[in-house]
Amino acid sequence: MTTEKRRAPAGAAVLRDEITTAIRRALMQELAAVGYGRLSIEAVARRAGVSKTAIYRRWSSKLDLVLEIVAAAAHGKLPALDTGTLRGDLALLFQVVAHALRHPLASQIIPDLLAEAARNPTIDATLRQVLHTRQQEIGGRLVTRAVQRGELPADTDLDAAVDLIVGPLYWRLAIARLPLTDGYLDNLVESVAAGLGADNVLPRPRAAPRSD
Amino acid sequence: MTTEKRRAPAGAAVLRDEITTAIRRALMQELAAVGYGRLSIEAVARRAGVSKTAIYRRWSSKLDLVLEIVAAAAHGKLPALDTGTLRGDLALLFQVVAHALRHPLASQIIPDLLAEAARNPTIDATLRQVLHTRQQEIGGRLVTRAVQRGELPADTDLDAAVDLIVGPLYWRLAIARLPLTDGYLDNLVESVAAGLGADNVLPRPRAAPRSD
DNA sequence: CAACGACGGTACGGTTGCGTCCCGACGTGT
DNA sequence: ACACGTCGGGACGCAACCGTACCGTCGTTG
Numbered sequence: 001m002t003t004e005k006r007r008a009p010a011g012a013a014v015l016r017d018e019i020t021t022a023i024r025r026a027l028m029q030e031l032a033a034v035g036y037g038r039l040s041i042e043a044v045a046r047r048a049g050v051s052k053t054a055i056y057r058r059w060s061s062k063l064d065l066v067l068e069i070v071a072a073a074a075h076g077k078l079p080a081l082d083t084g085t086l087r088g089d090l091a092l093l094f095q096v097v098a099h100a101l102r103h104p105l106a107s108q109i110i111p112d113l114l115a116e117a118a119r120n121p122t123i124d125a126t127l128r129q130v131l132h133t134r135q136q137e138i139g140g141r142l143v144t145r146a147v148q149r150g151e152l153p154a155d156t157d158l159d160a161a162v163d164l165i166v167g168p169l170y171w172r173l174a175i176a177r178l179p180l181t182d183g184y185l186d187n188l189v190e191s192v193a194a195g196l197g198a199d200n201v202l203p204r205p206r207a208a209p210r211s212d
Numbered sequence: 213m214t215t216e217k218r219r220a221p222a223g224a225a226v227l228r229d230e231i232t233t234a235i236r237r238a239l240m241q242e243l244a245a246v247g248y249g250r251l252s253i254e255a256v257a258r259r260a261g262v263s264k265t266a267i268y269r270r271w272s273s274k275l276d277l278v279l280e281i282v283a284a285a286a287h288g289k290l291p292a293l294d295t296g297t298l299r300g301d302l303a304l305l306f307q308v309v310a311h312a313l314r315h316p317l318a319s320q321i322i323p324d325l326l327a328e329a330a331r332n333p334t335i336d337a338t339l340r341q342v343l344h345t346r347q348q349e350i351g352g353r354l355v356t357r358a359v360q361r362g363e364l365p366a367d368t369d370l371d372a373a374v375d376l377i378v379g380p381l382y383w384r385l386a387i388a389r390l391p392l393t394d395g396y397l398d399n400l401v402e403s404v405a406a407g408l409g410a411d412n413v414l415p416r417p418r419a420a421p422r423s424d
Numbered sequence: 425c426a427a428c429g430a431c432g433g434t435a436c437g438g439t440t441g442c443g444t445c446c447c448g449a450c451g452t453g454t
Numbered sequence: 455a456c457a458c459g460t461c462g463g464g465a466c467g468c469a470a471c472c473g474t475a476c477c478g479t480c481g482t483t484g
Contacts, residue, residue: 011451013460035327037249040441051463056443111327114387115247118320132388157399159390160380164403167379168372170387175326176344178371187369191376195407223481225430254471263433268473431480439472450461 015058022048023055024069032108036066036116036123067126070113074130081138086146086198090189093142094169098180101173111174139165143196151198164195227270234260235267236281244320248278248328248335279338282325286342293350298358298410302401305354306381310392313385323386351377355408363410376407 026048030039041062045052059065081096083089101107110131117124139162146152152161168188172178238260242251253274257264271277293308295301313319322343329336351374358364364373380400384390 008453009458009460010453011459011461012449013451013458015461019462033331035247035249035331037247041443042441052443053445053464054462057461062442108327108330111323111330115320115323115327118323118389119245119247157393157396159384159388159393160396160399160403163380163384163388164400164407167381167383168375169379171379171382172371172375175382176371176375177330181369181371184369184372187372188376191372191407191409194409195376195403197403197406220483221430222483223429223431224479225428225481227431231432252471253473264471264473265434266432269431274472426484428483429480432478434475434477436475437473440470442469443467445464445466447463447465448461449463450459453458454456 019048019050019054020058022050023058024072027065027069028073028105028109031066031112032105035112039066041065063120063122066113067122070109071126071130074134081142082145086142086149086151086196087189087193089142089145090165090192091185093138093165094185094188097166097169098173098185101170107174107177135166136162146196146198153197156196161196165192168192231260231262231266232270234262235270236284239277239281240285240317240321243278243324244317247324251278253277275332275334278325279334282321283338283342286346293354294357298354298361298363298408299401299405301354301357302377302404303397305350305377306397306400309378309381310385310397313382319386319389347378348374358408358410365409368408373408377404380404 023044026044027039030044030047034040034043039062041052041055044065045055048054055065059068081089081092083092101110113123113127117127136158140158142165143152143156143158143161147154147156168191169185172184173180235256238256239251242256242259246252246255251274253264253267256277257267260266267277271280293301293304295304313322325335325339329339348370352370354377355364355368355370355373359366359368380403384396385392
């Protein structure tokens with residue numbers, strides 16, 4: 001009876017992609033501006049130029065909205081990241097991370113959501129899926145390949161290696177928020193490689209190519 | 213006329229320290245529970261078992277309250293941190309940081325406020341004063357002494373060194389929130405020392421004292 | 425001992441946001 | 455061309471919180 005003569009939605013009775021996109025963009029901006037704690041659907045709707053109903057028709061709640069959009073945004077691109085050497089992989093990874101954290105939106109949203117994840121299990125689970133797992137997977141693969149090449153000791157702790165790889169750059173860009181000076185990433189590659197134990201292979205070509 | 217026969221407040225007309233303390237503690241707990249964005253004076257008052265007026269008599273606003281209390285809490289103790297060797301200094305520093313971030317309150321409040329600092333200039337200024345400056349000062353002194361001893365190259369970049377020193381541990385404890393396994397800090401000391409360029413002085417006694 | 429005066433607590437408008445409901449508008453399929 | 459049915463928008467009730475005004479209480483000081 002209900003599904004008998006059911007007709008598929010048509011005409012104006014269809015979600016408009018432009019409005020969905022506007023909501024996504026507005027959510028990101030609001031998230032960066034006020035953080036997850038103070039995020040309000042009304043503000044998102046205002047900024048997007050749509051009505052609250054437009055949002056509630058697409059997502060059931062504020063948490064649902066944030067989770068879906070953030071996960072989608074983080075699912076994006078990720079290069080193969082296999083240059084053949086540990087230093088090459090590190091340099092590429094750092095450039096990708098630095099590029100991502102250059103976006104003002106990302107550099108504000110990511111620390112905010114990570115802090116929120118400490119108290120919201122759902123956000124925590126989602127972030128671990130789209131960020132931690134991904135980063136650990138990438139870092140793990142990077143380290144594994146380096147071990148196989150003989151660049152790193154065989155008993156390298158993956159978790160500790162990931163800490164050493166992503167910690168410094170994240171601290172500088174997202175926490176201390178200091179600019180990337182000339183040659184910073186190059187030096188960081190050498191420092192991290194040395195910290196991982198790769199110093200036996202290459203004798204640190206030049207530590208500080210600067211001349212002030 | 214006004215200051216002529218002015219009598220100093222006495223009797224019940226004096227701030228009770230026990231209530232001030234209760235407010236401080238409640239603020240910390242609320243800050244950890246809901247974050248700065250959702251922090252409400254009413255909730256703090258409820259948790260402390262006092263009235264809102266008790267809070268507004270002591271601090272003018274939510275921002276004022278948070279700034280004063282957080283700054284006071286961060287002003288606390290800090291060891292001399294001068295063991296005579298780079299590795300000794302690093303080990304001590306890591307233990308202090310790890311101990312501080314072990315407190316659940318600290319590990320939730322600090323990332324939250326750091327994220328908030330990205331959009332609130334007043335919080336940013338306060339945090340830089342009580343945290344960044346302090347850490348950079350300590351890290352800088354640690355590096356400077358190591359340079360003077362000949363343990364590190366003379367052209368070491370202080371900012372980059374601080375990134376390398378505090379980044380990995382902060383990432384693990386505050387972002388990834390992984391536990392500290394046995395020997396993690398010891399290995400981190402060696403890794404960071406090597407990353408800083410101290411590998412020339414000591415040939416890394418043992419990189420990974422584990423046996424799984 | 426008596427008066428002072430700031431204390432803590434309650435009560436109060438004003439504001440903001442959540443989530444829902446109802447309405448006219450609109451464009452495709454029959 | 456018509457009817458269908460979902461869309462977007464505005465309005466609503468409800469709840470929470472901000473910051474303030476008032477009121478009785480209490481201990482010290484003269």
